[in-house]
Amino acid sequence: MKDIQEFLKNFQKEMNxxxxxxxxxESRSSILNNYMLLTTEIGEVAEEFRSIFNKTYKLVKEEGLNEEEAFKIAKETYKENIGKELSDCLAYLAKFANYLEIDLDDSFYxxxxxIKSRVNKDQR
Structure with missing residues (x-):
């Protein structure tokens, strides 16, 4: 993650x-604008997953494939697009972390x- 954060710090500076x-x-406006852009990218991830489900349905209905085969094909079809959208999300998350000087490696772990050490409230 450190490499990604450093790359994006330089990339975002270069791209202004x-x-x-x-x-x-100005900071508030910029943060809110970037947050809006992040949520837009998250919506685009959802759209790609919807495409996977629609393609699965179509392959089952029109080509007679079983759901597992159709789902595997659909995932492969949209894998690259989802990777791009997830990368956009990661770029915005790293931008926020860089702005606040948060080490995402450290914060993540x-x-x-x-999470691992807390009691799951759903399990009683």
């Missing part, structure tokens, strides 16, 4: 896509450790 840090109002 950094979150503004001039003053509160701390969070996973916290």
């Amino acid at each position: 896509w950094e979150i503004s840090d001039k003053n509160y109002k 701390k969070k996973m450790s916290e």
